[in-house]
Amino acid sequence: MVGMWFTEDQTQHLLISVRITDILHTEKTPYQQLVVVDTVEFGKMLVLDGAIQCTEKDEFFYHEMIAHVPMHVHPNPKRVCVIGGGDGGTVREVVKHPLVTEVKHVEIDGAVIEAAKKYFPTLSSGLADPRVEIVIADGIEYIKNAEAGSFDVIIIDSTDPVGPAVGLFSAEFYGYCHRALTDDGVICAQTESPLFEKDLLIKCWNNMKVHFSNVGVALGFAPSYPGGLWTYTVGSKQLPVQKNREVQIEGRYFKNSIMEAAFDTPQFLQEVLASGQK
Numbered sequence: 482m483v484g485m486w487f488t489e490d491q492t493q494h495l496l497i498s499v500r501i502t503d504i505l506h507t508e509k510t511p512y513q514q515l516v517v518v519d520t521v522e523f524g525k526m527l528v529l530d531g532a533i534q535c536t537e538k539d540e541f542f543y544h545e546m547i548a549h550v551p552m553h554v555h556p557n558p559k560r561v562c563v564i565g566g567g568d569g570g571t572v573r574e575v576v577k578h579p580l581v582t583e584v585k586h587v588e589i590d591g592a593v594i595e596a597a598k599k600y601f602p603t604l605s606s607g608l609a610d611p612r613v614e615i616v617i618a619d620g621i622e623y624i625k626n627a628e629a630g631s632f633d634v635i636i637i638d639s640t641d642p643v644g645p646a647v648g649l650f651s652a653e654f655y656g657y658c659h660r661a662l663t664d665d666g667v668i669c670a671q672t673e674s675p676l677f678e679k680d681l682l683i684k685c686w687n688n689m690k691v692h693f694s695n696v697g698v699a700l701g702f703a704p705s706y707p708g709g710l711w712t713y714t715v716g717s718k719q720l721p722v723q724k725n726r727e728v729q730i731e732g733r734y735f736k737n738s739i740m741e742a743a744f745d746t747p748q749f750l751q752e753v754l755a756s757g758q759k
């Protein structure tokens with residue numbers, strides 16, 4: 482066991498290796514290879530198709546940012562849709578908001594939700610909230626067919642752009658989201674590393690600008706993801722992309738000062754975005 486390592490090789494020219502103590506679960510689902518391992522440094526870790534999705538130790542950085550940033554750009558978020566996010570971490574953060582009346586959680590792969598319930602109870606805890614309805618479906622089809630104006634906030638907590646997640650990064654899909662949002666609706670998508678996947682970030686930023694009047698990129702830590710620094714691209718139909726209400730949630734990472742500065746883009750990120758300006 483001492484010599485067992487998991488190595489992620491999803492990013493060109495970059496490997497991430499984590500010492501593991503146990504392989505708890507392996508399964509070929511209809512959509513992906515699902516693995517749960519126990520590690521020395523990160524606790525339990527969920528891996529899909531060879532890519533680290535979340536770990537017990539550092540998941541809060543990612544889930545607090547992807548949920549609470551858009552939930553504070555919207556002044557009154559009541560109806561929320563989470564696409565992907567089968568581990569449950571994003572829904573757990575969304576249901577901390579007392580204003581929320583309903584959460585549609587649309588995950589394509591029910592096996593991820595089952596694995597999260599079994600191995601990651603601290604992440605999946607929010608799925609039992611009575612305001613949450615779990616829908617096992619393709620998020621693209623679901624949003625395409627959703628009634629116009631049915632959500633205040635849509636959060637896209639997707640895997641990397643491979644397989645069924647490819648379309649979740651497209652301008653076409655952001656257009657469906659625009660239609661499914663209310664007039665002051667807000668969208669937030671995880672858009673990967675600003676250092677190692679900058680072309681993807683630029684693509685998402687441009688794709689979102691096709692439909693949303695205001696678009697901003699928030700940065701946060703994600704220690705177990707390539708580069709340790711992650712982006713969340715937020716689009717708004719009419720409101721400025723900024724803190725638009727008092728911060729009510731203090732997490733282990735997220736707090737008022739983080740929200741105040743969320744869109745205060747550092748110079749390097751301005752350069753990345755300017756390089757792809759259309």
Ligand code: SAM
Binds near residue numbers: 535543564
């Ligand atoms: N935080 C993670 C990351 O950045 O890598 C993402 C975690 S979450 C486990 C990603 C989920 O998106 C997976 O469970 C996957 O099944 C789901 N997913 C991928 N494509 C989807 C689609 N088209 N519709 C709904 N869910 C999708």
